[in-house]
Amino acid sequence: MNSNTTILDQVKKATLLFALLFASVSLANTKEEAQSGDLKTEIKEYIAHHLQDAYDFSLFSYTNEKGEHVYIGAPLPIILWDNGLKVFSSSKFHHGETVAEVDGNYYALYHNKIYRTDANGTINYDEEHHPTNAKPLDFSITKSVVSMFLVVVLMFVLFKKQAESYAKNGGLAGGVGRFLEPIVLYVRDDIARPNIGEKKYKKYINFLLTIFFFIWFLNLLGMTPLGVNVTGNIAVTFGLALLTFIITNVTGTKDYWLHIFDPLGSTMPWFAKLPLYIILIPIEVLGIFIKPFSLLIRLYANMQAGHIVLMSLIGLMFIFKSWIGSPLSFGLAFAISLIEILVAFLQAYIFTMLSALYFGFAAEEHEHH
Amino acid sequence: MDRRFFLGFILLFFLVGSGHYFLLTQQGLQPAALFFWECYLGNFFFALCLLWALNKAFDRMSHAIAWIYLFASGLKFVLFFLLLQPLFKADGVLSIAERFSFFVPYFTALILETAILINRLNKL
Numbered sequence: 001m002n003s004n005t006t007i008l009d010q011v012k013k014a015t016l017l018f019a020l021l022f023a024s025v026s027l028a029n030t031k032e033e034a035q036s037g038d039l040k041t042e043i044k045e046y047i048a049h050h051l052q053d054a055y056d057f058s059l060f061s062y063t064n065e066k067g068e069h070v071y072i073g074a075p076l077p078i079i080l081w082d083n084g085l086k087v088f089s090s091s092k093f094h095h096g097e098t099v100a101e102v103d104g105n106y107y108a109l110y111h112n113k114i115y116r117t118d119a120n121g122t123i124n125y126d127e128e129h130h131p132t133n134a135k136p137l138d139f140s141i142t143k144s145v146v147s148m149f150l151v152v153v154l155m156f157v158l159f160k161k162q163a164e165s166y167a168k169n170g171g172l173a174g175g176v177g178r179f180l181e182p183i184v185l186y187v188r189d190d191i192a193r194p195n196i197g198e199k200k201y202k203k204y205i206n207f208l209l210t211i212f213f214f215i216w217f218l219n220l221l222g223m224t225p226l227g228v229n230v231t232g233n234i235a236v237t238f239g240l241a242l243l244t245f246i247i248t249n250v251t252g253t254k255d256y257w258l259h260i261f262d263p264l265g266s267t268m269p270w271f272a273k274l275p276l277y278i279i280l281i282p283i284e285v286l287g288i289f290i291k292p293f294s295l296l297i298r299l300y301a302n303m304q305a306g307h308i309v310l311m312s313l314i315g316l317m318f319i320f321k322s323w324i325g326s327p328l329s330f331g332l333a334f335a336i337s338l339i340e341i342l343v344a345f346l347q348a349y350i351f352t353m354l355s356a357l358y359f360g361f362a363a364e365e366h367e368h369h
Numbered sequence: 370m371d372r373r374f375f376l377g378f379i380l381l382f383f384l385v386g387s388g389h390y391f392l393l394t395q396q397g398l399q400p401a402a403l404f405f406w407e408c409y410l411g412n413f414f415f416a417l418c419l420l421w422a423l424n425k426a427f428d429r430m431s432h433a434i435a436w437i438y439l440f441a442s443g444l445k446f447v448l449f450f451l452l453l454q455p456l457f458k459a460d461g462v463l464s465i466a467e468r469f470s471f472f473v474p475y476f477t478a479l480i481l482e483t484a485i486l487i488n489r490l491n492k493l
Contacts, residue, residue: 249436254493257435262487270484281483285439 043315050311051229051304052112054143055090059226071095076146080107082116082136090140107136114138144236147228151217155210187212187352195356200363204356207247211240212352219303219344223337231347232304234296241296244355249288252362259361260284291358295351302347306340374488378420378481382413385477393466403470404456411453415445416478420485427489438486442479449475 058073075091082105092100096109099121107114108121115123115133124132162177173181192201192208218230230236258265263280264273313336316329386409393400400406419441426434449471457467 252435254431254490258487258490261435261483261490274480277483278480 039319043312043318047308047311047315049112050227051232051307053229053233054112055093055109055114055140056095057143057146058095069095076143077141078107078114079139079141080114080136081139082134086136114140143228144230144233147218147221147226147230148236151214151221154217155213159213183213184209191349191353191356195353195360196363197360203251203363204247204359207243208352208356208359211243211355212348215240215299215351216345216348219347220341222303222307223340223344229303229307231299232307234300237296237300240299240351241292244295244358245289245292247355248292248358248362251359253365255364255366256362259364260288291354295354299347299351302343306336306343310336310340374481374485375420378416378485381481382409382474382477385473389469389473396466398466400470403464403467404453405470407456408449408453408470409474411449412445412474412478415448416482419445419482423482423485423489427492431493434486434489438482442482445478446475 055078056071056073056075058071060073061069061071064070075089078086078088078090078092078100080086080102084103086102086105088100088102092098092102093107093109096112099117099119100107101119106117106119106121108117108123109115110123110131110133113135115131115135117123117133126132158176158180161175162173162180165174165177166172168174187209188201188205191212192205196204215231218228218236222229222231261281261284262273263284264276310333313329313333317326317333320326320329390400390405393403393405419438422437422441423434426437453471454463457463457471
């Protein structure tokens with residue numbers, strides 16, 4: 001009887017606690033409903049801004065006592081081709097608040113893109129509200145480019161140290177090399193060798209190792225408060241996938257091409273193959289382009305989605321503003337961050353693994369053709 | 370290029386062209402008004418150029434013959450689009466018969482080019 005009463009008490013307490021928690025979240029939401037409308041828009045804009053590339057390396061910003069918006073970070077060089085080369089600092093834009101005047105031309109930032117304008121920075125629109133101003137060719141060193149340079153330097157230093165450590169320690173890795181060596185061996189023994197084959201993997205291993213560490217380091221850099229989102233930039237993933245596409249097709253053997261243009265080989269006479277090939281060959285030819293396309297979309301979409309989810313969860317803290325909502329959002333954001341660290345590795349692994357698989361197709365040599 | 374393939378190429382083009390011409394006249398259509406000769410001669414000429422290029426590549430840069438085929442087939446399509454589409458669209462209508470005037474010789478040439486590419490690749 002006593003034990004039954006205790007259980008009943010516990011259930012009642014749990015229900016009461018749940019009701020209190022629910023009420024606190026609901027009340028907090030009702031109170032702040034009016035303000036949260038603006039806040040939600042602000043958070044959405046902040047997330048959109050974070051996902052985009054930038055012309056300066058801003059770390060954070062705050063509003064000072066005078067009500068001015070202060071940005072902490074560094075300006076980056078803007079390089080434009082607009083009837084000649086124009087090079088100037090992004091500080092001229094004052095974070096998009098002013099028009100930059102260079103050699104008598106005026107440029108303004110609109111949705112993080114540079115347009116040529118008049119002295120007042122007027123942007124003209126077409127019927128669909130797209131800017132009609134001239135857009136100069138942009139070769140600027142953006143935040144993403146700086147991040148890539150950083151990763152290149154980091155990789156150079158780390159792997160140089162690793163290489164030196166072998167000489168110093170009599171063929172054994174030392175320092176950071178002890179951490180990197182198992183990963184290098186993993187890429188070689190579990191990605192390159194099984195997919196490309198013992199005979200030809202050495203031809204591709206340099207590229208595979210470079211692409212793996214480059215993507216992994218960039219993904220991890222995206223997890224830091226520096227606010228970079230390089231692998232969530234479709235231009236970057238396009239560039240990486242283009243390299244895989246070029247290497248696959250340039251190194252393709254005759255068997256690779258025969259697999260595309262004569263997939264059935266000598267298994268049946270030509271008149272039987274003809275109707276099948278009318279369907280098969282276009283599919284195989286499309287496959288040449290679809291494979292790298294899937295690589296670029298997979299990496300881009302996964303990293304972009306990860307950033308959006310994480311930033312949205314962090315944004316929830318400011319919307320809930322309650323003793324249960326904010327810690328809950330924080331906990332979720334923390335858990336997702338841990339998953340994102342895994343995703344950072346996983347996406348680098350998948351890109352490398354699939355590149356190796358495509359190289360394996362390209363390097364195949366059969367006896368049956 | 371093998372003489373066998375070259376003769377087969379001319380024969381198939383002739384047969385397909387004759388059949389196409391016959392069908393058009395049976396339907397009461399004027400082949401000349403559908404740019405029939407331009408389409409067949411143009412496709413025949415470009416296909417010959419491609420086969421010549423494949424033949425040259427087979428001797429000198431065999432690793433690139435598939436690329437040459439892909440590039441030339443794409444270029445052929447784009448060229449025809451640029452040159453013939455304005456003629457077809459001059460009257461403001463692109464009829465089904467006009468579409469067939471272009472695509473029948475185009476795909477005939479494409480099938481032959483692919484067959485020759487496969488033959489070349491198998492000989493590498």
